[in-house]
Every structure is written in C-alpha cells, then in structure tokens.
Amino acid sequence: MMRSFEDDPLTRAILPPLNESPEARHARERAEAEAKNISDEIDEQIRRERESDRRKKKPVKLLLLGQSESGKTATLKNFQLTYGHKEWAQERSAWKMVIFFNLVRNVNTIMDILAREMSNSAHATDSDESSDEARFGNSPLAFKEKHRLLKLRLGPLRRIQTDLERRLGSSAVEPVSTSVYTAAPFGNSTRSDGGTLRHEFYINSNNGWKSALDKVKVTMRPGRADIASDSLRKIRGVDDEISEVIAGCRDDMKAIWEDTTIRKMLTVTKTKMEESPGFFLNDVERIAVNDYEPTDDDIIRARLRTLGVQEYRITFDHGRSVGQEWRLYDVGGTRSCRAAWYPYFEDVHAIIFLAPISCFDEKLAEDRRINRLEDSYLLWRSVCSCQLLARTQLILFLNKTDLLEKKLMGGVRVRDHVPSFGDRNNDLPSAARYFQAHFRDILKQHSPIQRPFIVHLTSVIDTRATAVTLAAVEESVLRHNLRRADLM
Ligand SMILES: Nc1nc2c(ncn2[C@@H]2O[C@H](COP(=O)(O)OP(=O)(O)O)[C@@H](O)[C@H]2O)c(=O)[nH]1
Numbered sequence: 001m002m003r004s005f006e007d008d009p010l011t012r013a014i015l016p017p018l019n020e021s022p023e024a025r026h027a028r029e030r031a032e033a034e035a036k037n038i039s040d041e042i043d044e045q046i047r048r049e050r051e052s053d054r055r056k057k058k059p060v061k062l063l064l065l066g067q068s069e070s071g072k073t074a075t076l077k078n079f080q081l082t083y084g085h086k087e088w089a090q091e092r093s094a095w096k097m098v099i100f101f102n103l104v105r106n107v108n109t110i111m112d113i114l115a116r117e118m119s120n121s122a123h124a125t126d127s128d129e130s131s132d133e134a135r136f137g138n139s140p141l142a143f144k145e146k147h148r149l150l151k152l153r154l155g156p157l158r159r160i161q162t163d164l165e166r167r168l169g170s171s172a173v174e175p176v177s178t179s180v181y182t183a184a185p186f187g188n189s190t191r192s193d194g195g196t197l198r199h200e201f202y203i204n205s206n207n208g209w210k211s212a213l214d215k216v217k218v219t220m221r222p223g224r225a226d227i228a229s230d231s232l233r234k235i236r237g238v239d240d241e242i243s244e245v246i247a248g249c250r251d252d253m254k255a256i257w258e259d260t261t262i263r264k265m266l267t268v269t270k271t272k273m274e275e276s277p278g279f280f281l282n283d284v285e286r287i288a289v290n291d292y293e294p295t296d297d298d299i300i301r302a303r304l305r306t307l308g309v310q311e312y313r314i315t316f317d318h319g320r321s322v323g324q325e326w327r328l329y330d331v332g333g334t335r336s337c338r339a340a341w342y343p344y345f346e347d348v349h350a351i352i353f354l355a356p357i358s359c360f361d362e363k364l365a366e367d368r369r370i371n372r373l374e375d376s377y378l379l380w381r382s383v384c385s386c387q388l389l390a391r392t393q394l395i396l397f398l399n400k401t402d403l404l405e406k407k408l409m410g411g412v413r414v415r416d417h418v419p420s421f422g423d424r425n426n427d428l429p430s431a432a433r434y435f436q437a438h439f440r441d442i443l444k445q446h447s448p449i450q451r452p453f454i455v456h457l458t459s460v461i462d463t464r465a466t467a468v469t470l471a472a473v474e475e476s477v478l479r480h481n482l483r484r485a486d487l488m
C-alpha cells in the first residue's frame with residue numbers, strides 16, 4: 001500500500017498546522033526565513049573554508065633581500081629552526097665543520113696580522129725606532145718569545161683552513177674588492193632580459209647551504225653502505241684529524257685571543273674580530289674539543305657565503321600555517337649578485353628586507369668607497385620603487401641591533417658618520433628611531449602604490465627573540481595573501 005505524502009511523519013511535522021492563526025503564521029515564516037539565512041551562511045562559510053584550503057596548498061613565496069652580511073641566511077636558518085625542526089636536527093653535525101672553519105679563519109686572520117706586525121717591529125728596532133713609536137704611542141707592541149712560539153704552534157691551522165676550504169667549496173670564500181657594480185643593477189632590467197639572467201643564476205635545487213653541507217656530511221646513505229663505506233671511512237678519518245688538530249690547538253687559540261699585546265695589536269690595526277662573520281673566538285674552550293656538537297646558536301652564527309639564488313622549502317610543522325609549504329629564496333648580496341634577483345620578483349608574496357643598522361660607520365667589502373648604510377638605503381629605494389613589486393608586501397628588518405648598541409656604548413658617535421643625526425642621544429633607541437624614519441620616508445616617497453611600512457628591530461642571532469618576530473611575519477604574510485586573493 002502506498003503511503004500518502006501526508007503520512008510521512010517528518011513531512012507532517014514540518015507542514016504548517018491546518019488551523020494556523022495569521023499571527024502564528026507570520027511568526028513561523030519569520031523563523032523559517034531566519035533558519036534559511038543561517039543555513040546559507042553555513043554554506044558560505046564552508047565554501048570559504050574550501051577556498052582557503054585550496055589556497056593553503058599553494059606555497060607561500062618569500063624572498064630575502066639585503067646587502068652582503070646583512071643577516072639573510074641567518075634569518076632563513078631561524079625559519080628552519082623555528083618551523084622545520086626535524087631537518088634542522090639532521091644537519092646539526094654537518095655544521096660542525098663549518099664552525100671549525102670559521103674559528104680557524106678567525107685565528108689565521110690574527111696570525112697574519114701578528115706576522116706582519118712582528119716583522120714591522122723587527123725592522124723598526126733594526127733601523128728607526130721612532131716609526132714604531134709614532135704608531136703605538138709611548139708603548140710599542142712588545143712582542144715576546146711567547147708570541148713567536150704561539151705563531152709556530154698554531155701553524156698547522158693553515159693547512160686545516162685550506163683543507164676545509166677545499167671541502168666546503170666556493171661558499172667558504174668571501175668576496176674581494178671590486179667597484180664595477182651599482183647598488184641595484186636589477187633596477188633597469190626588463191622582464192625580457194630576465195630570461196637570460198635565469199640561465200646565469202639558476203636556483204640551486206640542492207638547497208644552498210645544504211649543498212655545501214653535503215660535502216662535509218659523513219652520514220651513511222641507505223643502500224649505499226657497501227659502495228660508500230671506503231670513502232666514508234676516508235672522510236671520517238680526515239674529519240677526525242681536523243678535530244684533533246683543532247682540539248690540540250685549543251689552549252694556544254685561547255692564549256692568543258686573551259693576550260693583552262695581541263688585543264692591543266688588533267685595536268691599533270683597527271681589526272674588529274668580534275664583528276667579522278662567523279666569530280667564534282669567545283667560544284674556543286667549548287668548541288675546540290673532540291666531541292663538540294654545535295648548539296642552535298652556533299649554527300645560526302656559522303657563516304657560509306650564499307652564491308646565486310637558492311631556494312629552501314620548509315613545510316611548517318606548527319603555527320598558523322601548519323602543513324603549509326613556504327618557499328624561501330636566499331640570495332647573494334654583493335653588488336655583482338644583485339642582477340640575479342629580478343626574475344624572482346614576479347610571483348613572490350612577500351619580501352623580508354634586511355638592513356644591518358650597525359654598519360653606519362662601515363664600508364662595503366666589495367667597494368671600499370661606499371658606506372654600508374648608504375648602500376642599504378639605495379637598495380631599499382630601488383626595491384620600494386620597483387613596479388613589479390608594487391603589490392608585494394615589504395617587511396623591513398633593521399638588523400644587528402645588538403652590534404649597534406655595543407658600538408654606541410663603545411663610544412662610536414653616529415653624528416661623526418651621519419652628520420644629519422645631529423645632537424640626538426647617541427643610544428640605541430634614538431639611532432634606531434632615526435634610521436627607521438629614513439627607511440619609512442623612502443618607502444612613502446618611492447612606492448608606486450601606497451603600502452604599509454612594516455618594520456622590526458632585530459638581532460637575528462638571538463633565536464628566541466627572532467622566533468617571536470617570525471610569528472609576526474607569518475601572521476602578516478598570511479593576512480596580506482588573503483586580502484590580495486580577495487581583491488583578485
Ligand atoms: N651580532 C650579530 N650578528 C649577526 C646578526 N645577523 C647576522 N649576523 C652575523 O653576520 C654574519 C653575516 O650573516 P649572514 O646571515 O651570513 O648574512 P647574508 O650575507 O646576508 O646571508 C654572520 O656571521 C651572522 O652570524 C645580528 O643581528 N647580530
């Protein structure tokens with residue numbers, strides 16, 4: 001027997017009652033309309049969530065820009081430490097050789113100066129004592145037998161540096177001075193020559209520092225144990241030897257760094273070891289041991305030069321974009337490398353621009369005539385005014401604030417290098433505020449379309465503080481992306 005429509009209990013329940021009053025009917029219709037609104041809203045919400053899921057799958061692309069030694073690679077390492085910890089942990093032991101290399105290079109730099117000054121002062125005693133006095137005032141550097149012995153005993157570190165240089169490849173070599181490049185050679189490029197640039201500077205899919213690290217890695221790759229075991233044993237042997245030589249030089253390395261005559265020599269020759277890239281001399285006691293394991297902070301501070309443009313992929317393991325892939329592009333910052341940046345501008349979501357504000361009294365390594373802060377201003381201006389980047393979010397890191405503070409406390413005066421600074425207080429807050437205002441003015445004046453000024457004061461070797469900054473960056477990049485997608 002067929003059941004009539006009205007027989008269905010559910011249908012019956014939602015049918016209007018037969019003897020409904022006009023008021024009751026009105027109330028019912030209102031309630032129904034409201035229910036429909038809510039239901040539509042839920043549908044819309046589901047649609048939006050699906051859309052955002054779809055969008056989420058697209059990688060977020062972030063480009064790191066800034067002059068050489070501004071802290072780009074260190075920032076990238078912070079991203080990996082904070083959001084891709086598993087891979088970070090796997091690379092820890094390979095960093096050991098990079099840190100050894102940095103330390104040995106520090107020591108050899110001092111040895112070079114020592115050799116030069118010792119021979120100078122020997123000449124001075126032979127012929128004309130006054131020249132030495134002219135340089136060192138009333139107390140000429142008194143090199144003793146001790147210094148000669150230290151120089152001799154630290155001799156083996158030369159070979160260690162050469163060995164490590166060979167192992168790490170070109171990333172270990174710092175640039176030399178040339179002056180043929182302008183601050184932003186990409187500025188006049190058009191998209192059409194972008195194609196040729198791409199050929200010259202390709203993305204290193206082996207992952208930048210990773211390819212350098214691979215050269216020093218001694219991990220056993222699965223399935224290759226039999227073929228590789230022989231050469232692995234050899235590499236391990238070399239590594240062990242390097243560790244042993246370094247551990248053997250531990251006390252002597254400490255001794256030269258703590259020696260008052262050597263310190264005086266460094267002051268007189270204006271050598272600021274603490275500010276040199278990859279400075280580890282204060283950590284000799286902890287590092288120069290056979291079973292040394294790099295800490296997170298050591299890895300952040302380790303220096304490998306970045307060549308060309310390199311892509312790093314990090315799938316965020318927590319935070320708002322958990323599961324989301326971020327592609328970070330790290331670039332070489334010397335003037336000669338900057339032409340290679342342009343092709344990457346096209347589809348990048350955001351740029352972190354690093355300006356090391358401690359550099360107001362320094363010159364570029366690749367061009368000694370150019371003040372480093374001026375170079376950052378010029379570079380920032382060309383990034384701000386770039387048409388291709390008009391809708392790209394710019395995030396400015398005023399970096400190396402720790403070094404800036406130290407410098408100012410040490411008595412270096414900003415106004416001596418930046419006359420317009422005038423009579424402001426010679427301290428971190430005033431200097432940071434002053435530099436920041438300059439960067440803001442450039443952004444306001446040169447952006448093709450109005451854009452917000454997003455700025456963070458950073459010291460990217462401080463991993464904890466940087467994790468907080470990166471969370472803010474993540475938030476603003478995601479927000480900006482949503483807004484941009486809504487517009488399109
Ligand atoms: N003290 C200090 N050193 C920094 C800071 N940022 C970077 N460095 C150091 O400066 C050197 C250059 O940094 P790096 O990230 O390699 O610069 P890049 O050339 O822009 O990639 C490295 O030795 C870093 O450890 C900072 O905020 N404070």
Ligand SMILES: [Mg+2]
Pocket residue numbers: 072073074304305306330331332
């Ligand atoms: Mg770099």
